[in-house]
Amino acid sequence: MNTPTRRDPAHVYDVAVIGGGVVGAAIARDLSGHDLSVALVEARDDVGDGTSKANTAILHTGFDATPGTLESRLVQRGYALLSAYARDTGIPVEHTGAVLVAWTTEELQALPGLKDKAERNGYHQCRLIDADEVHRLVPALADGALGGLTVPDESIICTWTTTLALATDAHQRGTQVLLGHAVTGVAVGPHHTTLTTTRGTVHARWVVNAAGLGADTVDRLFGHDRFTVTPRRGELFVFDKLARPLANKIVLPVPTSRGKGVLISPTVYGNVMLGPTSQDLTDRAATDTSQDGFDFLLAKGERLMPRLLTEEVTATYAGLRAAIDHGDYLIEPTPDQRYLLVGGIRSTGLTAGMAIAEHVTQLLRTAGLTLNPRADLPPPPRMPNIGESTPRPYQDHQRITEDPAYGQVVCFCERVTAGEIRDACHAPLPARNLEGLRRRTRAMNGRCQGFFCGAAVTQLLHAHGNRGGTADPEENR
Amino acid sequence: MTRPPTTLTPDVLVIGAGPAGLTAAAALAPDLQGEVLVLDREQHAGGIPRHSDHTGYGIRDLHRVMTGPAYARRLVDRATAAGATVRTQATVTDWAGDHAVDVTTPQGRLRVEARAVVLATGARERPRPARRIPGDRPHGIYTTGQLQNTVHLHHAPVGTRAVIVGAELVSFSAHLTLREAGCSTALMVSQHAHTESYKAFSLAGRALLRVPVAHRTRVTRIIGKPRVRAVEIEDLDTGARRTVECDTVVLTGDWIPDHELARSAGLELDPGTLGPLVDTALRTSRPGVFAAGNLLHPVDTADIAALDGLHVAGQVRNWLHGDQGTPHAGVRLLAAEPLRWVSPGLIRPGDPAPPRRRLLLWTDDLVRVPRVTVRQADRVVSRHTLPWPAAPGRVFRVPWSVLRGVDPHGGPVTLDVR
Ligand SMILES: Cc1cc2nc3c(=O)[nH]c(=O)nc-3n(C[C@H](O)[C@H](O)[C@H](O)COP(=O)(O)OP(=O)(O)OC[C@H]3O[C@@H](n4cnc5c(N)ncnc54)[C@H](O)[C@@H]3O)c2cc1C
Ligand SMILES: Cc1cc2nc3c(=O)[nH]c(=O)nc-3n(C[C@H](O)[C@H](O)[C@H](O)COP(=O)(O)OP(=O)(O)OC[C@H]3O[C@@H](n4cnc5c(N)ncnc54)[C@H](O)[C@@H]3O)c2cc1C
Numbered sequence: 001m002n003t004p005t006r007r008d009p010a011h012v013y014d015v016a017v018i019g020g021g022v023v024g025a026a027i028a029r030d031l032s033g034h035d036l037s038v039a040l041v042e043a044r045d046d047v048g049d050g051t052s053k054a055n056t057a058i059l060h061t062g063f064d065a066t067p068g069t070l071e072s073r074l075v076q077r078g079y080a081l082l083s084a085y086a087r088d089t090g091i092p093v094e095h096t097g098a099v100l101v102a103w104t105t106e107e108l109q110a111l112p113g114l115k116d117k118a119e120r121n122g123y124h125q126c127r128l129i130d131a132d133e134v135h136r137l138v139p140a141l142a143d144g145a146l147g148g149l150t151v152p153d154e155s156i157i158c159t160w161t162t163t164l165a166l167a168t169d170a171h172q173r174g175t176q177v178l179l180g181h182a183v184t185g186v187a188v189g190p191h192h193t194t195l196t197t198t199r200g201t202v203h204a205r206w207v208v209n210a211a212g213l214g215a216d217t218v219d220r221l222f223g224h225d226r227f228t229v230t231p232r233r234g235e236l237f238v239f240d241k242l243a244r245p246l247a248n249k250i251v252l253p254v255p256t257s258r259g260k261g262v263l264i265s266p267t268v269y270g271n272v273m274l275g276p277t278s279q280d281l282t283d284r285a286a287t288d289t290s291q292d293g294f295d296f297l298l299a300k301g302e303r304l305m306p307r308l309l310t311e312e313v314t315a316t317y318a319g320l321r322a323a324i325d326h327g328d329y330l331i332e333p334t335p336d337q338r339y340l341l342v343g344g345i346r347s348t349g350l351t352a353g354m355a356i357a358e359h360v361t362q363l364l365r366t367a368g369l370t371l372n373p374r375a376d377l378p379p380p381p382r383m384p385n386i387g388e389s390t391p392r393p394y395q396d397h398q399r400i401t402e403d404p405a406y407g408q409v410v411c412f413c414e415r416v417t418a419g420e421i422r423d424a425c426h427a428p429l430p431a432r433n434l435e436g437l438r439r440r441t442r443a444m445n446g447r448c449q450g451f452f453c454g455a456a457v458t459q460l461l462h463a464h465g466n467r468g469g470t471a472d473p474e475e476n477r
Numbered sequence: 478m479t480r481p482p483t484t485l486t487p488d489v490l491v492i493g494a495g496p497a498g499l500t501a502a503a504a505l506a507p508d509l510q511g512e513v514l515v516l517d518r519e520q521h522a523g524g525i526p527r528h529s530d531h532t533g534y535g536i537r538d539l540h541r542v543m544t545g546p547a548y549a550r551r552l553v554d555r556a557t558a559a560g561a562t563v564r565t566q567a568t569v570t571d572w573a574g575d576h577a578v579d580v581t582t583p584q585g586r587l588r589v590e591a592r593a594v595v596l597a598t599g600a601r602e603r604p605r606p607a608r609r610i611p612g613d614r615p616h617g618i619y620t621t622g623q624l625q626n627t628v629h630l631h632h633a634p635v636g637t638r639a640v641i642v643g644a645e646l647v648s649f650s651a652h653l654t655l656r657e658a659g660c661s662t663a664l665m666v667s668q669h670a671h672t673e674s675y676k677a678f679s680l681a682g683r684a685l686l687r688v689p690v691a692h693r694t695r696v697t698r699i700i701g702k703p704r705v706r707a708v709e710i711e712d713l714d715t716g717a718r719r720t721v722e723c724d725t726v727v728l729t730g731d732w733i734p735d736h737e738l739a740r741s742a743g744l745e746l747d748p749g750t751l752g753p754l755v756d757t758a759l760r761t762s763r764p765g766v767f768a769a770g771n772l773l774h775p776v777d778t779a780d781i782a783a784l785d786g787l788h789v790a791g792q793v794r795n796w797l798h799g800d801q802g803t804p805h806a807g808v809r810l811l812a813a814e815p816l817r818w819v820s821p822g823l824i825r826p827g828d829p830a831p832p833r834r835r836l837l838l839w840t841d842d843l844v845r846v847p848r849v850t851v852r853q854a855d856r857v858v859s860r861h862t863l864p865w866p867a868a869p870g871r872v873f874r875v876p877w878s879v880l881r882g883v884d885p886h887g888g889p890v891t892l893d894v895r
């Protein structure tokens with residue numbers, strides 16, 4: 001290991017990973033498990049602030065992937081890796097299972113084919129069920145389901161904690177996390193590549209491009225012209241926790257060529273989610289929500305589960321999938337440039353991230369990077385629990401007696417304590433603004449959206465030496 | 478979850494130290510052998526008036542006009558002086574029995590097992606997502622609650638030019654707060670058609686003169702990154718849209734009771750108010766659990782909430798003194814359009830009149846000279862013309878006497894107004 005503690009602009013890293021989303025964080029973590037100096041170069045002020053913060057947070061089995069693709073293999077492998085990693089680090093996961101529900105005869109007829117496809121993807125637990133069983137599994141569903149297919153291992157996970165855990169782990173293994181460094185130029189030299197960023201240059205022998213929506217732009221900086229990212233917007237509604245008993249399982253539509261369609265899913269925070277929409281855009285920053293999107297979702301929700309719509313909406317948000325003109329992940333090394341592209345990680349990257357990292361490491365080894373596993377690795381971080389399936393600090397008498405800050409509830413709706421806010425502000429990768437704090441603690445994410453706690457949470461953030469505003473204050477999720 | 482190691486056993490547990498809870502506690506404490514314990518999750522007791530730093534409080538209960546913070550202090554002092562225990566930073570998180578709850582405090586987890594419980598958890602304004610307003614998600618969007626917390630309790634800055642969504646009592650309260658924070662109000666938007674809906678407020682009346690109001694208008698989009706730059710508004714009649722520049726948006730009104738505990742107890746809810754369904758004794762559907770304040774009628778003024786508290790105290794006392802028989806089934810009170818709800822929602826033979834001998838109703842349309850009709854099973858029970866308007870954005874109070882002639886066994890009773 002020879003990573004500098006303070007960034008030395010002349011230092012030449014062994015590898016620079018561009019993009020601090022779930023994919024880039026997983027890659028940096030994997031690489032820094034070897035005797036390498038690694039930099040994670042992220043444009044924004046926080047890791048996990050792009051597509052990785054705004055998705056449906058399902059840990060996919062990969063039952064419906066296209067058999068034989070790299071995506072199919074990596075989603076399946078990623079499911080296993082992330083499930084195990086979540087246990088080690090405390091990332092909230094709930095193995096709720098899913099039911100695909102057929103509402104038309106065509107959909108019903110498609111189910112056996114989907115079961116077959118699942119088996120070709122190596123997943124053998126799907127079961128065809130009749131309408132009665134569908135309604136027994138999800139009693140709040142609208143009448144009129146014709147049948148279903150169960151996917152018992154489909155799970156829900158905390159997407160925010162996942163990226164944070166991987167990035168924190170990478171950081172503890174010695175990766176230099178460079179926030180606010182947007183890569184704007186690339187010069188490939190004989191021995192190393194120089195990245196021009198909005199905060200100075202970064203030199204590295206190898207460069208991995210995991211820039212998500214920006215991956216094609218970065219790829220062009222390397223002189224390639226092999227793909228174009230189309231931002232495919234997905235808007236979502238999050239319903240009040242009081243709705244949670246309505247949806248104890250993920251309710252999936254029968255997929256169409258436009259993607260996975262609109263689902264209803266519980267969240268690990270105890271809410272219910274409805275979405276996403278699917279709309280191709282050109283603006284890569286268009287994470288605004290739209291009246292059309294709302295109308296579409298409400299109409300869908302009305303057909304799927306009318307009772308859900310009588311509950312309050314706690315949050316609405318939109319995420320952008322990095323869709324590309326290519327039917328699979330596009331992961332390609334260019335050894336003579338000591339460069340590797342990770343592109344087109346569209347709608348499964350949260351699940352596949354760790355497997356993508358494993359795959360990338362293999363490709364880099366084959367391409368000539370020397371990789372010696374380290375014997376002295378620190379243990380993975382233990383992440384603060386922001387899920388509902390295991391006790392949270394406010395419920396833990398012992399912990400409160402040891403530190404009364406965990407008994408001081410600040411955000412009442414989400415029951416976030418002053419202790420957790422303090423911890424998030426002083427974590428290895430600290431919350432640097434309100435949005436980062438929300439992703440780390442859930443503060444202000446609840447039904448009142450700050451009516452009661454907004455001012456107090458902001459003040460605590462300031463008291464811990466951080467600012468309330470942000471360079472890009474896109475709300476979480 | 479493990480059982481909290483400490484158990485408290487007051488006679489009465491009051492959840493929520495706002496005007497309703499504090500007034501109930503002050504009235505109960507002198508009369509009871511056991512303890513009256515008031516729990517509030519905030520750092521300071523007093524409820525919403527704590528941060529509503531303008532005058533207009535205390536008129537009907539204390540018979541004087543004072544500011545919100547002064548009023549809050551007064552009610553806290555009175556409850557404490559009466560012998561009630563007021564404990565803050567105590568968040569009631571779960572039920573642990575019919576009259577038992579678990580609580581988080583900085584001293585640890587507590588269980589409270591009481592003989593009777595009063596829910597007085599108040600109401601809040603719906604935030605932006607619940608109003609389903611699309612667009613960007615920038616900084617600078619507040620509810621009045623957050624705005625007043627920010628300005629009055631935390632003395633933090635807001636923007637310089639605001640659009641206020643809503644034109645009801647609370648909206649003018651927001652306007653006053655903005656003014657104090659040095660932020661001008663560029664526009665108020667209201668879905669309603671008439672100035673009358675808020676003319677009635679003398680406090681507001683004066684402030685209003687300087688605020689332009691766009692009637693029959695709604696916000697269709699929020700624009701700006703990282704901070705609000707503008708809102709898009711739509712004329713509800715013509716469909717015409719335009720943008721109004723602003724760096725602050727305050728979403729006012731559109732109330733919902735803080736009914737989480739009521740719902741998690743499985744109490745029967747009133748589909749109109751979304752608070753627990755109560756009778757005129759303010760009993761909920763669970764014997765020994767009562768409710769008072771804006772949890773029941775989102776929202777009326779603080780003095781009305783306080784007088785609910787006074788009323789419920791008498792009923793709790795009766796309950797503790799053995800009057801625990803199953804109350805008579807009674808009949809439902811229902812509101813017909815344009816009325817959204819009526820509180821209380823249940824009348825039973827032999828029960829007392831409601832607090833202040835008034836029914837509280839909420840209207841979606843302005844009716845200048847309201848004629849209230851009470852019907853039961855196709856029979857007109859009574860018709861009364863009232864000398865005050867039924868106006869959106871504030872509670873329409875109707876004398877209890879309009880129900881004279883209702884058959885307490887005769888099926889649901891409907892009120893309408895024309
Ligand atoms: C609506 C929706 C629902 C989804 N649901 C699921 C799901 O249920 N399960 C699942 O597994 N997946 C899901 N996904 C997909 C998943 O969210 C993505 O595949 C994953 O987050 C992609 O991660 P990433 O690291 O590639 O991209 P990102 O998280 O976008 O990270 C890329 C990072 O690169 C940075 N960057 C870009 N350009 C530059 C530059 N020039 N210099 C420096 N940094 C740069 C960006 O700031 C960003 O932080 C969903 C996606 C969407 C949109
Ligand atoms: C901006 C604004 C301006 C207003 N202006 C006026 C005015 O000028 N004059 C006037 O008369 N009225 C005014 N009102 C209305 C007045 O504030 C309310 O009518 C009054 O506060 C209602 O009292 P309450 O006791 O029902 O509820 P609240 O005052 O809301 O009190 C409820 C209490 O319950 C606590 N609580 C809730 N859940 C829990 C839990 N789980 N555990 C522990 N504690 C809990 C809360 O922390 C809170 O303190 C205004 C309201 C607002 C929002």
